[in-house]
Amino acid sequence: MTLSDAKEGDVVKVVKLKSSSAIKQRMLDMGIMPSSEIRVERYAPLRDPIQIKVKGYNLALRVSEGNQIEVEPVS
Amino acid sequence: MFRIAVAGNPNSGKTCLFNQMTGSNQRVGNYPGVTVEFIKGYADFSNEKVEIVDLPGTYSLTAYSQEEIVARDFIVNERPDVIVNVVDASNLERNLYLTTQLLELHVPMVIALNMIDVAEKKGHTIDAEKLSAILGIPVIPTIASRNKGLDKLEEACLQTIKDKTLPKAVTYTHELQHVLPELTEIVCGYSELCGNFPPRWAAVKLLEDDEVLLAKMKELKSTENLEKAVQAAKAKINAHSNEDSNTAVVEARYGFAAGAAKEVTHMSDVSKRMLTDHIDRVVCNRVLGPLILCAVVYLLFEFVFTCAEGNWIPTSITFESFTSPVGVLESLFEWLSALTTAHVTTPWLQSLLSDGIIGSVGSVMGFVPLIFFMFLFIAILEDSGYIARVAFIMDRILRIFGLQGKSILAMIVSGGLGAGGCAVPGVMATRTLREEKDRLITILVAPFMNCGAKMPVYAMLIAAFFASHRGLMMFSLWLISWAFALCCSFCLRKFLIKGEQTPFVMELPVYHVPTFKGLLMDTWHRTYMFIKKAATIILAISIIMWALMYYPRLNTSSLDKEITTATQTLRAETAKTAYAPLFAETELDKTIKAAANPGAETVQTGIEKQRKEFVKQLEAYKAGENPATPSSVIAFNKYNEQRDQKENAFAEKQLVYSFAGRLGKSLAPVSKLAGFSWRENIALIGGFAAKEVVLGTMGTAYSLGRDSVDEPEPLAKIIQHDPSWNKLRAFVFLIFIMAYAPCIVTLVAIKKETGKWRWAIFSTAYSTTLAFIVATIIYQVGLLFYK
Numbered sequence: 001m002t003l004s005d006a007k008e009g010d011v012v013k014v015v016k017l018k019s020s021s022a023i024k025q026r027m028l029d030m031g032i033m034p035s036s037e038i039r040v041e042r043y044a045p046l047r048d049p050i051q052i053k054v055k056g057y058n059l060a061l062r063v064s065e066g067n068q069i070e071v072e073p074v075s
Numbered sequence: 076m077f078r079i080a081v082a083g084n085p086n087s088g089k090t091c092l093f094n095q096m097t098g099s100n101q102r103v104g105n106y107p108g109v110t111v112e113f114i115k116g117y118a119d120f121s122n123e124k125v126e127i128v129d130l131p132g133t134y135s136l137t138a139y140s141q142e143e144i145v146a147r148d149f150i151v152n153e154r155p156d157v158i159v160n161v162v163d164a165s166n167l168e169r170n171l172y173l174t175t176q177l178l179e180l181h182v183p184m185v186i187a188l189n190m191i192d193v194a195e196k197k198g199h200t201i202d203a204e205k206l207s208a209i210l211g212i213p214v215i216p217t218i219a220s221r222n223k224g225l226d227k228l229e230e231a232c233l234q235t236i237k238d239k240t241l242p243k244a245v246t247y248t249h250e251l252q253h254v255l256p257e258l259t260e261i262v263c264g265y266s267e268l269c270g271n272f273p274p275r276w277a278a279v280k281l282l283e284d285d286e287v288l289l290a291k292m293k294e295l296k297s298t299e300n301l302e303k304a305v306q307a308a309k310a311k312i313n314a315h316s317n318e319d320s321n322t323a324v325v326e327a328r329y330g331f332a333a334g335a336a337k338e339v340t341h342m343s344d345v346s347k348r349m350l351t352d353h354i355d356r357v358v359c360n361r362v363l364g365p366l367i368l369c370a371v372v373y374l375l376f377e378f379v380f381t382c383a384e385g386n387w388i389p390t391s392i393t394f395e396s397f398t399s400p401v402g403v404l405e406s407l408f409e410w411l412s413a414l415t416t417a418h419v420t421t422p423w424l425q426s427l428l429s430d431g432i433i434g435s436v437g438s439v440m441g442f443v444p445l446i447f448f449m450f451l452f453i454a455i456l457e458d459s460g461y462i463a464r465v466a467f468i469m470d471r472i473l474r475i476f477g478l479q480g481k482s483i484l485a486m487i488v489s490g491g492l493g494a495g496g497c498a499v500p501g502v503m504a505t506r507t508l509r510e511e512k513d514r515l516i517t518i519l520v521a522p523f524m525n526c527g528a529k530m531p532v533y534a535m536l537i538a539a540f541f542a543s544h545r546g547l548m549m550f551s552l553w554l555i556s557w558a559f560a561l562c563c564s565f566c567l568r569k570f571l572i573k574g575e576q577t578p579f580v581m582e583l584p585v586y587h588v589p590t591f592k593g594l595l596m597d598t599w600h601r602t603y604m605f606i607k608k609a610a611t612i613i614l615a616i617s618i619i620m621w622a623l624m625y626y627p628r629l630n631t632s633s634l635d636k637e638i639t640t641a642t643q644t645l646r647a648e649t650a651k652t653a654y655a656p657l658f659a660e661t662e663l664d665k666t667i668k669a670a671a672n673p674g675a676e677t678v679q680t681g682i683e684k685q686r687k688e689f690v691k692q693l694e695a696y697k698a699g700e701n702p703a704t705p706s707s708v709i710a711f712n713k714y715n716e717q718r719d720q721k722e723n724a725f726a727e728k729q730l731v732y733s734f735a736g737r738l739g740k741s742l743a744p745v746s747k748l749a750g751f752s753w754r755e756n757i758a759l760i761g762g763f764a765a766k767e768v769v770l771g772t773m774g775t776a777y778s779l780g781r782d783s784v785d786e787p788e789p790l791a792k793i794i795q796h797d798p799s800w801n802k803l804r805a806f807v808f809l810i811f812i813m814a815y816a817p818c819i820v821t822l823v824a825i826k827k828e829t830g831k832w833r834w835a836i837f838s839t840a841y842s843t844t845l846a847f848i849v850a851t852i853i854y855q856v857g858l859l860f861y862k
Contacts, residue, residue: 029135046471058583
């Protein structure tokens, strides 16, 4: 599954980043990398962008960018 | 003098700390070759003079954005004596990620562990000494917003400069440590590649596929050795960790940062949900969020225009009457203009000074209160952290049109609510957009909004032709302005400013209350930059515009002759009456002035008293109240009216004769397509300077006196009864006024914000062309149906 499949309140773990170099670099810099834990805080009023919590701070990204992040649920 | 550079994440309190250290002693500069601005300040650290540079806030030092490249180049090329790295203690891990990259540059450094109060609220206690031991550099806890810990920070800076202590080298993960020494050694052989950067840094960057470094490598000759070594190292990393080298490098840094953060942070048992999370639950809520956003946007609008144009400054110490900041500036410049008119008698110089220079600078200064309050409100939104939420809520809708969430602020300030606004602060409000392309598009479409200066023209035409549908017309104009803006942004994104939209990965910072000092300094700073610009470029363009409308001059001798004859007749007719002295050589001008200003206060003695009586009778006569009017009053009234008529007719002739008039006339064959006569052409040419000019110039072109054109009614009456005007023509004119060229002040704002005249010129060209095409289509199609 990808990050954009997760529901509000879900906690997931990053498996892989699929995006191209520039966006990937940005995500890595912001702390989204393999084995980071992400909590989906909420979706924006039109279900895009997504607000997540990663490394203890709030981050917003678009659904199209969330699609590039492969995740697995944390049990 | 020592030099200090302040580096850190956005939202880490970096700018606040910088402001506290330097006070008001700041300058703005540009980095060579790029539009990224930086601010320099000066301070005394225990009698030691220092220059402090505020580097752009970044999350990383890769080649991701211009800001990041600027920051790292500054550090290695300008060699500041010490770097102050501002670290947000409440967000330690991610902030230390940047710290790691600064450490890689191997320069003297001090850490300001900022916002420790926020961290404590979160339940985190941080051991600064332990962190200092791990990194090998001083770590000073600070609360910049309350000026705490800054004296110790200054001491630490001086000490570090004196001792020239360098930080410890970063220990990376096993895989990286394994390949780095070998690669570093090879990189050492390519000194051109490293420049002033340490070789180990360059080695890491090569593994990271840093674009700037890769480009440099391509330029060099015989790099096969190096390339081979890089490929080999990458392969080794990949074999060990199953990740590409880029990810491995970031993981290594984050590993270091997380390790350090964990070791020095003590978390209290209860992990508290922060206030920010509670606020976000409301502010970003699916239903409440948009409602709150609407309220904030409305408040922004009200705040800016009420503060700038509302009457709240007392004009007397008794607090009886009030004026607005705009009013203060306007009356100041009116007074200056009157002063020049009174003391300069050479006609062209008088016109240049009062219309060309004082008039234009005055109208620009009239924008200053608007700009100031807009910047103030925007600064509040930015500093508090709300602006990121605006982007979050609005992004989806505006993205369809190639804009993004934060564009909405610029559009509203420019007049997006449909009831006045100004594109100048609007264009400047795009500063909150960090993405260059989105920002450019927003700047190019914001001037379509219905700004306050377009309102009088709308009012005039609506009063003349659509008086019974006022509301509907204003609503349509509002809709059309948005249609223009959104269609254009869509097309610009599609055809001209192409490229995938920049990633939106954006921090939603912790909310906090902005500091008063920071707000004022920031706001003043931005306003001052605008004033400086206004004083130079706008003045120059205004003088050119003035000359276009003023030169060449007609010979006034025929007019003078006619007036002399009329004056002689008046004097002959009134020679034997009591009021005769009022029409004497030295008094006539004063009498005419008094007649034009019946309410003016004058001295109540001698001839002035007589003049007052005379004006009173004249007023009564004009109002048809006084059956026993002396014949001299009637004669004067007739004379005065005739004289007005002659002068206005001459002014019209003069306008036609001027360069602008000739241009307007020569454009008439083309503009006829959209239904504009030469009169409208001249007015529209004047409108390039400022939309306020359109109405006044039209007044002159329709032979109205200068004094009457501030009010739309007389002009409305004239064109209403002009057979060449009709509803269709009026509508097309309205559309054209809405869409064509931004005014000069906006152009200068565009130049300032984009850094290039190219975009200011493009903005004028494309909007004028588009406006003309649309106007022509509406007019030609309309002609088929409208008779």
